[in-house]
Amino acid sequence: MDAVVAVVVLANNDANKFPHSAPPRQWSVYLSGEIHSPWRSELAEAVSHLPVTLTGPNDDHALSDDAGAMIHGAVPTRPHWDNIGARLNGLRTTTNLKEADLVVVKFGEKYRQWNAAFEAGYASALNIPIITIHPSSISHMLKEVNANATMAVESVDQVAAALDYTINGTVPATPEDWTPSENIWGKGNPNPGGK
Amino acid sequence: MDAVVAVVVLANNDANKFPHSAPPRQWSVYLSGEIHSPWRSELAEAVSHLPVTLTGPNDDHALSDDAGAMIHGAVPTRPHWDNIGARLNGLRTTTNLKEADLVVVKFGEKYRQWNAAFEAGYASALNIPIITIHPSSISHMLKEVNANATMAVESVDQVAAALDYTINGTVPATPEDWTPSENIWGKGNPNPGGK
Amino acid sequence: MDAVVAVVVLANNDANKFPHSAPPRQWSVYLSGEIHSPWRSELAEAVSHLPVTLTGPNDDHALSDDAGAMIHGAVPTRPHWDNIGARLNGLRTTTNLKEADLVVVKFGEKYRQWNAAFEAGYASALNIPIITIHPSSISHMLKEVNANATMAVESVDQVAAALDYTINGTVPATPEDWTPSENIWGKGNPNPGGK
Amino acid sequence: MDAVVAVVVLANNDANKFPHSAPPRQWSVYLSGEIHSPWRSELAEAVSHLPVTLTGPNDDHALSDDAGAMIHGAVPTRPHWDNIGARLNGLRTTTNLKEADLVVVKFGEKYRQWNAAFEAGYASALNIPIITIHPSSISHMLKEVNANATMAVESVDQVAAALDYTINGTVPATPEDWTPSENIWGKGNPNPGGK
């Protein structure tokens, strides 16, 4: 048993921290929602230095509508055509969703994306944390979803930063004009006597 | 132990069925979605003869937005205000949702109702059956939700009929011009030789 | 809190046992399988003195085939017609099945009853005990089901006897020509020195 | 089955809402934390009109330290003595905690109340919602607990108000100088064009 070494995966932001060795935990992140923009590629690029596995639904819209019927055989009514397709797509999405450590859900102003909200609810019931991405203009409509989320952000870069911090304990760079909380409210609690 | 009697809760559509005694199972049905029409009252009326407990979110829109902040104290930013409200509303909705035997979700053409789709996903992950109500015009957008549903119907009366059949084994009345399946495809399977 | 009394529900076959008081536990028993014979009524009769709630599928064959389509609206292909019906029936059967303390499954020589075997598997995965009823002639085909069962018997009366023993600790009457096990192998173990 | 009526438990704040009938759902609320002030009695008084069952730890400090050893027999070392007492107390607290619909945890400035934080973590892992009560002076130290809470308030009356709103859809009275959110940010979203 001599070759066994301890693997330490802790935040190591500066030199005072204890050493660690590879491999760190591999994170599985399911990317739900919007399929008409390249946000999944952009996030993949932004987290390419992190131990992250990205999964998600089939984002080829036409194929996701018709693959079920192509394999099963066409049927004459739309609800059943859709049902065959959606159940087959669900084999991929549900399997990946259940195994995710984190679900990122992107909502936009244009589409209803009920499946995105459905997947957020599914993840939430399974206690899988959620990060939502959406423009602030629709935050009120998303308040129930966001109330179940770890974080609601507006950009893919914020998700990448959240993952970098979560995994490595680093934040890319201090924002300009940043005032640390202890400069605002003091160290400890607002009422320092309270300890 | 002399006064104990067996309670039999089986379908009893006609005189050949064995007797049963009260009380039957009480069904808990959570009503999710649309809050701007009286569909919850209509369903309550339609199932008033059935052993059904109906629950749902607070359907007073203004109060559901502000109750959290009224109790907690106002806060200066909208996402935080909404978060306080949505988390408090979630205490009611999640508690009732988890205990439901069935979740009925009503979608309409006008609103996005991401919370409705979220609750459908939540129920689905917990293996709680769903019935959706929506106009056929939006069935394609709801195909992922419907693929996880017991039934997708267009009216409150259909939900009431489904509950009546489920609980008592009765259907209100044979639809006009009805052709039973055995008149269409014959008894047994399409290929009768197959048994 | 003065009026609260202890409720003791233990086997009380003879006078040496300690007293108990009502009400005992109510047992929920789901009756799966065969729908073309009156076995459910017979069992209800046989356990009418026991605290047992009996549930089961809708046993009106024609209605169980067509109720879904009657409520939802007819569809032109048989697999979808059947799917609509079976999913609606599943609302009743699955809800009751999940809550059962015991599932009794009756198999016969004539029908394939794949739904009965399906429900037996469903119960087994949920750790719900099963008692099967079937003629001995098909015991080999049922060996996987029976390997997951509490007991495999041939008659409704045996199920009633098993329930009476389980709940009250009684067996209706000593079978004729009965030889107790201790008369066959002696008290304790076959090798009495082993104890 | 003629006497069975539907039980409707929905928010009914005004006359437009559909009628409901008793009994509503009984809520079980576990009261964790601080034992040296009468806050449990005060909350009981404040929710005396609501269908709420309150449970909690034994709040007799001396007895909760010594009951275990009194029943088991004294032991010569303190950690063992404490272990016997804490395990016996855990029989009550854990059993009630697991069944709670809501856990209210009260923290104060004076005591460490590690058991309160422990019970909050226990509830959180079981997906049981939490409301914390504490002075604002210690909010920073409680940020991890509060991040898992439905609401963090400062008084027992706020908990009672939250329960009244959750169960009945009512808030006791509009706070003075109250500005509804739609007067601040307008109806819908901040950016009305966003729908």
Place this chain on the structure above:
Amino acid sequence: MDAVVAVVVLANNDANKFPHSAPPRQWSVYLSGEIHSPWRSELAEAVSHLPVTLTGPNDDHALSDDAGAMIHGAVPTRPHWDNIGARLNGLRTTTNLKEADLVVVKFGEKYRQWNAAFEAGYASALNIPIITIHPSSISHMLKEVNANATMAVESVDQVAAALDYTINGTVPATPEDWTPSENIWGKGNPNPGGK
């Protein structure tokens, strides 16, 4: 909803505690182990003033050996005979065990009672608390079982006292020559400076 009152179930050992009202929680206690002494009756007597439901295995030894075979039909080999009996007995024991709030297991010097240890392990895996009763002479052999128990005591009266304390917050009477812990180690911690 005017007639609904809060139900408060808290320890109320003295006059300073807040009022409570009936009915308190009903506790389900499964009594495992030894069947050749009247300890179940004695415990039933000792907790007759408490809201406790007692369950347990069939304690008629001969019947518990033979009931399976009497109902199923005799079989020629002992392991099969025993299997039929034990599986039927398991229908009762497992169903009650799973629902218990507490499992009391009595071990003695004479019998091996592997089924008692089996049931203790079963309860432990389900997170159901255990109290063991056994003479101190066999405590070493039971150390693994006791390490998973809430308490290990020697008499039925100690179990009754533990239940009385758990439910009502009372201990029957202060033991003679009792020294409270605060008289031994002082209030708070051994090192009072530690707070």
Place this chain on the structure above:
Amino acid sequence: MDAVVAVVVLANNDANKFPHSAPPRQWSVYLSGEIHSPWRSELAEAVSHLPVTLTGPNDDHALSDDAGAMIHGAVPTRPHWDNIGARLNGLRTTTNLKEADLVVVKFGEKYRQWNAAFEAGYASALNIPIITIHPSSISHMLKEVNANATMAVESVDQVAAALDYTINGTVPATPEDWTPSENIWGKGNPNPGGK
């Protein structure tokens, strides 16, 4: 941590999709049912390019009947003999079944295959998706099983195509005379005004 790279496993049907890297998820597929035809080998051949692990029951019929008794020792009654064999086979089947991402169940016209239906029910209760293969002639008898399935197909090739689409987002080739759904009903919903 420099060598860590992101692993992206998303549908990549065409050049617009973002890059991904190996290894993708390994899918575990349990093959239930029919043992007298070479369908398992055929499926293995058809998915040999996919990251799929296939498991299933022992498909040597004689051995699966007798292995239990050969290892345990012969017993004089058939139900006991079968029980020993079926329980041993269950060690393999249940262990593999529980870990499957997908269960494929093949039914035929000739055999009753109650164990196949049992395993389908078992998978369904564990929320494991099912694909059934059967001739259309027996679809009515399988309606309850199919109502719980992702898809019901007639050939092994359709299962392979479903897996290829699920894992890689590809379908082998467009069926002849194929009309895409948007050519039938238009883009979006049947009623385009519905958005």
Place this chain on the structure above:
Amino acid sequence: MDAVVAVVVLANNDANKFPHSAPPRQWSVYLSGEIHSPWRSELAEAVSHLPVTLTGPNDDHALSDDAGAMIHGAVPTRPHWDNIGARLNGLRTTTNLKEADLVVVKFGEKYRQWNAAFEAGYASALNIPIITIHPSSISHMLKEVNANATMAVESVDQVAAALDYTINGTVPATPEDWTPSENIWGKGNPNPGGK
């Protein structure tokens, strides 16, 4: 994704079976019970050709009694000493037990081995299959444990044979004087007309 190959793990007893590729599933087997004989080594030898990981309790009796106290510090009373040791041992045993695919439990005539029965109950509640090894002389006392077991055998070699059959579908050698079941009862069922 070109290098990905399907992994097929099916019984392959003879040449008609389809090919498979490595690695097969690794089985985790926890060895509970008897620590005073070399049965664990013997089993390790007997399954050395199989993909099996063996785990178990610390089988150094003196160390398993004292390691807890050696690390924690000695305490003056035996139950406390034993409790410290048993809880530490439980860290190893429970962690390994929970992850086992199979638990083998060896009982003997000499010791009470309540911890073995406890672990069998623990495994059973977690739905982990059990194989017991014990002399036939104590089978009656073990009937409750065996009723929850996959198989009850008398030797380590039988366990190895069961594992070989389970994993590879092979049995070492046909027992002497073996009569296959189909020679005894015929093919299919006892009553061949029944199929």
Place this chain on the structure above:
Amino acid sequence: MDAVVAVVVLANNDANKFPHSAPPRQWSVYLSGEIHSPWRSELAEAVSHLPVTLTGPNDDHALSDDAGAMIHGAVPTRPHWDNIGARLNGLRTTTNLKEADLVVVKFGEKYRQWNAAFEAGYASALNIPIITIHPSSISHMLKEVNANATMAVESVDQVAAALDYTINGTVPATPEDWTPSENIWGKGNPNPGGK
């Protein structure tokens, strides 16, 4: 399948034990609590020869307070600022905590560390074992946490020793002046006649 070998991971303290082969189980240990001392590094050093993966919260105090707001954007009220930070930190801590085989929690005299107690409760509800480290001066305040712990020790070296014993069955060295339990109470039980 010829290259597959059995992996045996059992205590092997002396030469009589059967051989084992690598790799043994990798243990995941979450380090909760105190962040102002180098105890995590010290433990990492002390277990560097063991197959242990160490995880824990971000231990950079300032960053753990502000990272959420830095990524999300600053907000004007402290509770909201803290909420954003604590929820983001929770993504890391909860994900690692849920997967731990063991949680080590370090409490000190100075800080309240409610998050440490919260994480202990969280682990306890998930049945994950806990070892606490704290000075004896605060043992009374920690009695509820310790009653749920495998062991309560005072130093990092004791945790390392407990892990070494758990994994390899070894204890570093016999403590000075050590008296084995069998020298104190004799072999077996205190009352040797009891065995």
